[in-house]
Amino acid sequence: MKLDNIYQEEKKSNFAKVAEIIITMASRPSGFIGLSILIFHVVLAFISPYIAPYDFKAINPTLMLQAPSAEYWFGTDDLGRDVFTRTILGGRTALTITFFGSLIALLWGGLLGIFCGLVGGKTDDIVMRIVDAFLSIPWILAMLLIVSLLGTSTEVLIPALGFFYGKGIVRVARAATHDVIAKDFIVSARARGHSNFSIIWNEIIPNVRDAILVEGAMRWSWMLLGFSSLSFLGFGVSPPTPDWGLMISNARGLMSFAYWSVIAPIVGLSSLIIGINLTADAFAKALGIDRSTKAPV
Amino acid sequence: MTEIIQKVKNLSIGFKSKKGEEILILRNITTNIKKGETVGIVGESGSGKSTLALAMMGYVKHGLYTIGGECEFNSSNLLKMKNRDLEKIRGRKIAMIPQNAGQALTPNLKIGYQIDEALQLHSDLKEEEREQKISELLNKVRLPSPETIALRYPHELSGGQQQRVAVAMALAGTPDLLLLDEPTTGLDVTTQAHVLELLNFIAKDTGTSMVYVSHDLGAIAQVSDRIIVMYSGEIVLEGPSRDILKKPIHPYTYGLLKSIPKLSLAGLPQSMPGSQPQPGTMHRGCSFFDRCNFSEEKCKNNSPQLEYLEELKTSVRCFNYKSLMNDSQVNQTVNKIKTSLQDKEILNLSEVSISYAKQKLLDQVLNRISDDNPTVKDININIKKGETIALVGESGSGKSTILKSIAGLLRTKGGIIKFDQDRNLSSDLKERDPNDLRIIQLIFQNPDESLNPNHTVEEIIAQPLKLYFGLKGEELKKNIIDLLQKVRLGEFYMSRYPRQLSGGEKQRVAVARAFAAKPDIILCDEVTSALDVSVQAAVLNLLQQLKEDFGTTYIFVSHDLAVVRAISDRVAVLYQGRLCEVGPSKDVYQFPSHPYTEVLLGAVLEPDPDIKPKLVAEDIVEEKPPQKGCSFQGRCSRILGDICKNEVPPWQITNSGNSIRCHIPLKELQKDQIN
Structure with missing residues (x-):
């Protein structure tokens, strides 16, 4: 029998490549757990409005701070609203806003980083110093300023979060570009006279894409935490929209006698963050970026 | 009978593939290393030679494991030993000299401290004794002024000096067996010859056994008493070095020796077909079957055993070795290169100088260039259409720098580069129009780096076709197939x-990409030095064929004088960015020569135990070209005195049309060099 087919994989369709990466991710316990949690949350975010047992904003003074029961699985909060309903709905806004926010961060951070890495010289110096300057501003202060000036609508939050979380990606993308830029295939493309755009699109992006995607996935979980902090401070989602950060903030004073109203959103938020982190880790390993446990050959 | 110090018995090493299949890197290796002998292990990349050498010190690379057999040293099996016991043997009894000493030395510790560390671990010397031992060791490896070297950091030493320090460290434990893994591969030709000479001296002086692993038969020929030839994880030939190199009785070694270009022969050597199978490929028959010229039907299905021939003291793995035994010598036949030289001048470099120095602010404002001692200076070369001109020199001689300037990747500081007598190419990329870029294409040294790993071969070759000719769809595809066929690759x-191709195949794709632009000039930057020996000749032959078909001009940069001899019409020798000698290649390889050419020619290692390298000059590394006078003054053994230090030597032209830039009259040069 010939074994040389291990060196002669055929060209695969993009779909098959993605499928293979997901299978590789799921074949590791941590990757499997992470993916399961993430998929659970995403599916829940889609279906929760249809399966929610009660109205999330129905206030009922007679049912204040009920302990968990068969009727109210996670109990009720200080306004008599069902905690279970609010918890399964509470991740929707956060997930949506941070998902699109990460996409924006990924796009501008990745492209700017690649561009700086490619052109180098004075342009690179100037852009990177500006990025450094922004990195030195505590993001939460800047976010509070933006939100108090422009309001807390989704159209403000997504680009604002995307901007502040993209700064770090600039650095990662630039470093990844530097790894490729010295290689002869870039020199060769330059000597042929390809435009900068063509070099970025054809030569660099396919080689730095993986590193940037993994970084973007990590940023997503940080952004989620950041967004929930904003809500916690009252600058994210406005009541009565259910949101984990807001729920934790409202219920934290009742922790000693109505622990259920605060534990449920905490579990929701932390499990989602853990899920994203584990998935990002497994993603990096499946792509071969994190080589710590990759088999030789 | 001499004592055997290392016994390798039926050793097999391999790994498990993703599908759980066992893939063998080494297959049933049996050999002995005797006391005081130097054994050369030669093979192409992937033949398992390094794995074997590492197994000899009881180390199996991460991911690999021992499948069977043993490595016996002092009657104990190293592969079964505990790490703690191995520590007592490694360094003290068996020492290793790595390929890249620069990476093997800790960058932030002084040389003396690092050797002292080795002594503390591997000897019982007291502190005062150790200090003396350090300078003794550094003396032994012939480093100048050991006291000052001991106080330096690794980066303050040249590559050759670093390698010497690595040798000194290996000798610290007075080992019985020294393993050398490609110890001279990264070094310049002259340095390489010096290090090999040193190793020879040490082998004689200390009586240490050595195992010398290399892909370079030239280097192996200079040091070893016995040679083991490996192919695809097996020993195919083993015997006394002289017999193997003079009368190889295995078809692989025979073909290999025939495909190595030699200094004494102009023209391209015959190439071997195909390339070595990927590690782990399973064969029913002989692993060399599909590349062999002597194969028969039975070789396909039966694999030959290693057979020991008493009268030759040689083991051979071949059914047909007898037919090679009658063929007494390796009769090298070469394909004479046809010169397609035309009178038309295609590229003219006049007074070109290139500087890497950064301009100071004041100079930028005044738009002047302040560096009066540029990296490359005074380059005057006329290149004719259809010519192959080679730029030769050690690293730092400026040969690649000149190529970059021609390609427009580096701006020239002064002088003019003219294409076709009227088009000025002295500008850099941004100022050249697309057609000026199309006419000059580059082929790089390492095809792993010059091909985008995320592109298919189709995408790679399509790039210049789309860019320059705007081809699309069927026409594009047709052109790609056409180009692939030209470089002898199938559709x-x-x-x-690229990762699914072998080194030679990758380089063919790079060649196809260069020719896709229909260029007039192709710049070849060390195009064969990253390739295996058996593949090198094939790529050279391909380049020559394409040149004859298309009438392309090649500018060929190489440090390998034998390769240059094989392919070029004309040779330009460079030292420190200044020309030393320019002339038709047959004349440059004859005396009289510029003293630097003489040094280079003397240092070439031929796969012949009778041709020893001649070491004419010291292997010092100069960092900067001298401010005035001859560029080679610092290393020249024929230096005349003040005239060489103060005046730039004149061009002297020999009868055959060879220009030499030296103060010494040609007659005197010739007289000295022939004696």
């Missing part, structure tokens, strides 16, 4: 990624 390669 099915189109969907492959």
